Amino acid sequence: MINKILAIAKQNAKEGLYYRFDLLLYIFNFIIEITVYVFIWLAIYNKGNQILGMTFEQVTTYYILVVSLNPIISWGINETMGNAIREGEILRELLNPISYFNYYFGIRIGELIESIIVGIITFIICALLFGVLLPSSLLNFIFFIIVISLSVVVVYFFELIIGTSAFYTNSIWGVEVFKRAILSIFSGMIAPISLFPEFLQKIANTLPFKDCIYTPISIYFGELNNIEIIQVILKQFIWILILYIIAKILFNKAVKSVTVNGG
Amino acid sequence: MAIIEVKNLVKKYKISEKENGILGYIKHLFHPKYKEQIAVNNISFNIEKGELVGYIGENGAGKSTTIKMLTGLLTPTSGQVVVNGIVPNEKRILNNKQIGAVFGQKTQLWWDLPVIESFKLIKKMYEIPDEDYKNNLKKFTKILDLKDLLDKQVKNLSLGQKMRCEIAATFLHNPKVVYLDEPTIGLDILVKENIRKFIKDINKEQHTTVILTTHDLKDIEEVCDRIILIDKGTIIYDGEKEVFKNKYGKHIIAEFIIQNKNSNITVETIEEEFEIIEENETSIKIKFNHERLTIIDIVKSISKYCEILDMHIQEEGLEEILKEIYRGELIND
Numbered sequence: 001m002i003n004k005i006l007a008i009a010k011q012n013a014k015e016g017l018y019y020r021f022d023l024l025l026y027i028f029n030f031i032i033e034i035t036v037y038v039f040i041w042l043a044i045y046n047k048g049n050q051i052l053g054m055t056f057e058q059v060t061t062y063y064i065l066v067v068s069l070n071p072i073i074s075w076g077i078n079e080t081m082g083n084a085i086r087e088g089e090i091l092r093e094l095l096n097p098i099s100y101f102n103y104y105f106g107i108r109i110g111e112l113i114e115s116i117i118v119g120i121i122t123f124i125i126c127a128l129l130f131g132v133l134l135p136s137s138l139l140n141f142i143f144f145i146i147v148i149s150l151s152v153v154v155v156y157f158f159e160l161i162i163g164t165s166a167f168y169t170n171s172i173w174g175v176e177v178f179k180r181a182i183l184s185i186f187s188g189m190i191a192p193i194s195l196f197p198e199f200l201q202k203i204a205n206t207l208p209f210k211d212c213i214y215t216p217i218s219i220y221f222g223e224l225n226n227i228e229i230i231q232v233i234l235k236q237f238i239w240i241l242i243l244y245i246i247a248k249i250l251f252n253k254a255v256k257s258v259t260v261n262g263g
Numbered sequence: 264m265a266i267i268e269v270k271n272l273v274k275k276y277k278i279s280e281k282e283n284g285i286l287g288y289i290k291h292l293f294h295p296k297y298k299e300q301i302a303v304n305n306i307s308f309n310i311e312k313g314e315l316v317g318y319i320g321e322n323g324a325g326k327s328t329t330i331k332m333l334t335g336l337l338t339p340t341s342g343q344v345v346v347n348g349i350v351p352n353e354k355r356i357l358n359n360k361q362i363g364a365v366f367g368q369k370t371q372l373w374w375d376l377p378v379i380e381s382f383k384l385i386k387k388m389y390e391i392p393d394e395d396y397k398n399n400l401k402k403f404t405k406i407l408d409l410k411d412l413l414d415k416q417v418k419n420l421s422l423g424q425k426m427r428c429e430i431a432a433t434f435l436h437n438p439k440v441v442y443l444d445e446p447t448i449g450l451d452i453l454v455k456e457n458i459r460k461f462i463k464d465i466n467k468e469q470h471t472t473v474i475l476t477t478h479d480l481k482d483i484e485e486v487c488d489r490i491i492l493i494d495k496g497t498i499i500y501d502g503e504k505e506v507f508k509n510k511y512g513k514h515i516i517a518e519f520i521i522q523n524k525n526s527n528i529t530v531e532t533i534e535e536e537f538e539i540i541e542e543n544e545t546s547i548k549i550k551f552n553h554e555r556l557t558i559i560d561i562v563k564s565i566s567k568y569c570e571i572l573d574m575h576i577q578e579e580g581l582e583e584i585l586k587e588i589y590r591g592e593l594i595n596d
């Protein structure tokens with residue numbers, strides 16, 4: 001099964017890389033974005049100061065990581081899935097010899113390959129331009145990778161849930177915006193979660209999205225000890241299970257309505 | 264045992280009846296009203312391994328609905344479908360591995376990639392052994408003339424080129440049963456012939472069972488041995504194509520090349536037992552029932568009005584027979 005999923009991933013990545021120019025544009029965009037952040041913070045810091053216990057290098061590194069991780073987390077299957085459902089391709093996909101969830105997981109991994117390429121190039125260029133702090137230790141770097149990988153699985157099931165809504169609404173634009181909003185607020189993409197008011201922090205701590213961007217970056221900086229990291233990983237597994245069950249129930253219901261009503 | 268067993272199959276679609284305006288919409292939300300439409304009405308048939316079946320009927324007769332139920336994409340309202348021992352809509356993935364399907368213009372090929380990439384993925388997804396894949400690819404490339412297409416991006420293919428690739432993709436994993444819902448729609452004659460030959464060849468070699476729906480009866484004439492004719496959701500004929508033609512094709516069409524016409528034959532022969540389909544100064548086309556009249560009778564009547572130079576005789580084809588059936592002229596029993 002892994003073989004098949006990887007084959008689909010490869011196929012999807014190939015198709016994506018066919019639009020190499022688009023990917024270049026993304027990288028260019030991300031670099032501009034980071035540059036803007038860096039200059040804003042540069043003005044705020046006015047050299048040498050510390051704000052909320054973070055040095056300028058830390059803030060710069062934070063934003064470079066946020067922007068580089070952003071595509072890995074937020075480029076999902078929603079659009080592909082939504083279009084497929086709207087255009088009736090869903091029938092074709094239900095004829096595949098592997099399950100829909102596995103098929104789309106392959107598609108998601110394909111997107112991941114593209115976004116990793118974009119992310120790494122963005123990171124390297126910005127690191128050279130502005131300088132970054134390296135991970136606090138090799139072990140922490142490995143944990144960083146593990147937590148991000150699990151986050152991709154978490155957001156995959158979240159995307160499936162969002163994508164399933166395309167069965168009921170004609171356009172998934174609204175839910176897509178909703179998804180992006182949730183992701184960018186609660187993952188720490190907009191601002192470090194430690195800057196949030198307390199009640200928002202509580203929500204953010206319960207939801208799994210914090211562990212997509214904010215937590216891995218904290219691990220990168222060495223701000224969590226090993227026990228805390230293991231707790232995060234356990235929490236991620238629990239969320240994967242919860243989101244999987246929700247996605248499965250909603251999707252089966254949607255497919256049933258398709259196969260009863262005839263699409 | 265039959266490879267496809269269909270028993271008392273019924274599909275009713277629910278069509279929501281919304282009243283106009285926001286008020287109507289809200290009303291519908293709380294008291295949804297549905298109208299039922301019977302698309303397939305209690306049909307039964309068995310298909311044996313290796314049969315080539317033409318599934319025909321007018322627009323809206325229920326063909327696609329039946330095919331969707333056979334593939335498991337649509338849940339029957341009642342009745343039974345068993346394909347090679349599997350109930351398709353209950354064990355969809357298991358069923359998918361043993362079937363292939365083409366639905367009109369929908370494609371399983373990857374739009375931005377060269378055709379061959381899609382084939383490679385199909386090989387992986389269906390776990391096609393290397394040997395089979397190589398053989399099939401070689402064979403299909405030859406019959407469907409794919410040599411120059413395999414390296415082209417799908418989005419750059421013409422309709423006919425795409426369909427040839429699509430058909431190849433559908434048969435690549437040696438499916439036991441293949442459903443083709445209007446595979447020749449919009450294609451030119453040569454491509455159609457190409458595809459027909461392909462279906463026949465593969466059927467002969469692999470004993471693939473094929474169910475084909477089409478509005479081009481040439482497809483049926485050339486490919487299928489058996490016809491299932493569905494009308495308003497009910498099967499009105501199921502049997503051999505030749506038997507069908509003998510049973511309903513009681514007419515012969517004769518075309519005469521004539522000269523020196525002395526009057527308008529159509530008006531003059533209004534009493535006769537034959538029908539004039541076309542008439543002009545140099546030719547006349549006549550349809551008659553060969554059980555009642557002979558060609559000699561026709562020649563005799565026509566020669567009263569003109570000089571006959573030449574003639575062609577043609578048995579009624581499926582198309583003419585079906586036209587009569589659709590008009591309600593033939594089947595009343």
Ligand SMILES: Nc1ncnc2c1ncn2[C@@H]1O[C@H](COP(=O)(O)OP(=O)(O)OP(=O)(O)O)[C@@H](O)[C@H]1O
Nearest residue numbers: 261262263276302321322323324325326327328329
């Ligand atoms: N999803 C649906 N919801 C409601 N009614 C439907 C649906 N799909 C088909 N129908 C109706 O069911 C009947 C049979 O449709 P079907 O598509 O099976 O016909 P068909 O024989 O394939 O016709 P065609 O030759 O035009 O493709 C038609 O009256 C059609 O309007």
Ligand SMILES: [Mg+2]
Nearest residue numbers: 326327328444
């Ligand atoms: Mg149809």
